[in-house]
Amino acid sequence: QKEVEQNSGPLSVPEGAIASLNCTYSDRGSQSFFWYRQYSGKSPELIMFIYSNGDKEDGRFTAQLNKASQYVSLLIRDSQPSDSATYLCAALSLTSGTYKYIFGTGTRLKVLA
Amino acid sequence: DTGVSQDPRHKITKRGQNVTFRCDPISEHNRLYWYRQTLGQGPEFLTYFQNEAQLEKSRLLSDRFSAERPKGSFSTLEIQRTEQGDSAMYLCASNPGTGNTEAFFGQGTRLTVV
Numbered sequence: 001q002k003e004v005e006q007n008s009g010p011l012s013v014p015e016g017a018i019a020s021l022n023c024t025y026s027d028r029g030s031q032s033f034f035w036y037r038q039y040s041g042k043s044p045e046l047i048m049f050i051y052s053n054g055d056k057e058d059g060r061f062t063a064q065l066n067k068a069s070q071y072v073s074l075l076i077r078d079s080q081p082s083d084s085a086t087y088l089c090a091a092l093s094l095t096s097g098t099y100k101y102i103f104g105t106g107t108r109l110k111v112l113a
Numbered sequence: 114d115t116g117v118s119q120d121p122r123h124k125i126t127k128r129g130q131n132v133t134f135r136c137d138p139i140s141e142h143n144r145l146y147w148y149r150q151t152l153g154q155g156p157e158f159l160t161y162f163q164n165e166a167q168l169e170k171s172r173l174l175s176d177r178f179s180a181e182r183p184k185g186s187f188s189t190l191e192i193q194r195t196e197q198g199d200s201a202m203y204l205c206a207s208n209p210g211t212g213n214t215e216a217f218f219g220q221g222t223r224l225t226v227v
Contacts, residue, residue: 008153034215043204043218044156088155090216098169099144099208101216103155 002027004091006104014112019076021107023089026070030091030102033065033072038086038106047087048074079111115139117219119205125225126195133191134222138207145188146216147180148204149173156204162188163210195226 003026013019025033032051036044050056050063050072062075072091076083086106093100118137126132138145143164148156159178160170164185174180177195182188192199202223206216 004155006155032214036218041223043202043221045218046215049215090155096169098161098163100158100161100169101146101156101206102158103148105153105155 002030002091002093002095002102004089004102004104006087006089006107008105009108010110011107012110012112013079015079015081017079019079019083019109019111021074021076021087021089021109023072023074023104024070025072025089025091025102027091027093027102028067028070029095030093032092033063034090034092034101035061035063035072035074036088036090037083038088040086044088076109079109081111081113084109084111117205117207117217119203119219119222121222122220123223123225125227128195128197128226130195131191131193132195132224133189134203134205134224136188136190136205136207136219138187138205139209139217141209142207142217143185143210144208145182146206146208147188147190148206150202150204150221151200159190159203192224195224197226200224200226 034049035047064073088106089104145162147159162182205219
């Protein structure tokens with residue numbers, strides 16, 4: 001069973017702090033990894049994706065990938081109350097010619113004003 | 114709006130009734146996915162289409178569930194003899210089918226079975 005695991009939280013950080021969200025995956029064949037933000041009652045929206053080892057930065061967001069440790073993380077700098085949401089980690093897995101996104105349960109982030 | 118479109122946005126049905134949801138993917142996206150999400154959980158994979166071919170179905174998709182994508186464009190998901198456990202958000206996503214790109218999600222259909 002291919003899995004993506006996340007701590008469900010909630011993770012509480014003060015406004016302006018760095019929020020660190022983590023994710024591990026079991027399928028070594030996974031090729032790409034995605035971070036989605038999901039507000040309550042809404043559908044997931046993409047924050048970032050990463051497929052190479054190392055860091056990838058986009059504005060206040062930095063994604064980190066370590067394939068040897070099967071570990072993905074998302075850092076949010078200068079956290080804002082509007083960042084309060086559930087953050088979903090997803091791995092793109094290729095099995096028998098099928099590309100499938102495997103999601104974790106999500107980490108709920110609370111940014112305290 | 115050129116995003117993924119789902120209809121209806123909300124559906125309340127009585128237990129035992131059949132329901133059908135529709136998804137219109139982004140134009141020329143040949144991969145289409147259906148996911149189900151319950152409160153506090155991440156999206157769970159249900160099924161996947163490459164053009165009109167249904168390439169994979171999750172074991173979560175019992176024989177009461179059927180999905181189609183007849184012309185490789187829009188897709189429908191039907192649930193027969195609904196049960197209270199079917200209450201969830203049903204999400205559709207599409208992908209252009211080239212490279213390791215992200216899935217673009219629709220707004221979802223929230224199903225409540227009473």
